[in-house]
Amino acid sequence: MEPTISIPKGWQYPRFVFGQRTERGAIIGLKxxxxxxxxxxxxxxGWRYILLANKHTEDEEHRAEDEIRLLTPQELKIQIQTQISNHLHQVESLKQELNAIPASVVTPRSSAETKLQDQTQQPYSPPYPxxxxxxxxxxxxxKEISxxxxxxxxxxxxxxxxGDAQTALSYLQSELELNQNSNAASNVPPQK
Known part of the structure; x- marks a missing residue:
């Protein structure tokens, strides 16, 4: 079951949550x-928030709740689109690097081998995540909805x-981990 955070009686609930983007950075902690x-x-x-402006540094800021301003939807959209653009640029750079690797020597195959391979290939379907x-x-x-x-x-x-939905997903995740662990255990070669 997924751990939950309880707020003691008498404490107000925080207005913001972990991971939200503010004009000063992402919220990485609360106190x-x-x-x-x-x-x-x-x-x-009241609540104090720990903000990280840049994920590549360890410089963090501590701000009171009334000093926090979330990004507007337009600002958030621009920030995310910029990140996507940067990542796509990195992908293109990596593709160019990959293409620069010398090609390996390909040995010719007989037409019978090619025909056999064509017959055994499955039709293409997009991979599921x-x-x-x-x-x-x-x-x-x-969690964000809640x-x-x-x-x-x-x-x-x-x-x-x-909470029922969160519990169901936690059970599903546990089942996946159990299944993954049992598959991993069955693939371990016996010790001599």
Whole structure:
């Protein structure tokens, strides 16, 4: 089962969550200064967020909740499109590097070998992403839904809850890991 975070009674819920992008960087941590404590007296009660502006450094910022501004949808879109563009540029560079590798010598095959290979090939179908990747993505999306302000504002009480969906995905992930471990164990050669 996936671990969950509980907020103690008397603490307000954080307005932001891990991974959200702000104008000062991504949220990588949270801490709470409870009322009637030294830190709250010194800096103010409430949530503090740890932000990382650049994932290639270890320089982080600590900001109070009222100092945080999320990116607008347009700013977020531009930032993500820029990242995609940079990654595509890296892919193109790697392809050029790959193409620069000298070709290997190909030995000619008989027409019978070619015909046999053609008969045994399966029709092409696009590959599916690994199931564990899809499960991780679904768990992330459900977590984001559960903390979304529009969802929290709903008076929505279905028979099956967000927690039920998270539990089902956790069971599926456990089953996948069990299956993967048993497959790995069956492929281990016997020891002499």
């Amino acid at each position: 709470y200064y409870a009322k009637d404590t030294f830190l709250a007296d010194e800096y103010g009660a 690994p199931l564990h990747t899809l499960v991780d993505a679904a768990k992330f999306i459900i 903390v979304h302000p529009d969802y929290l504002a709903l008076d929505y009480q279905p028979d099956l809850t967000i």
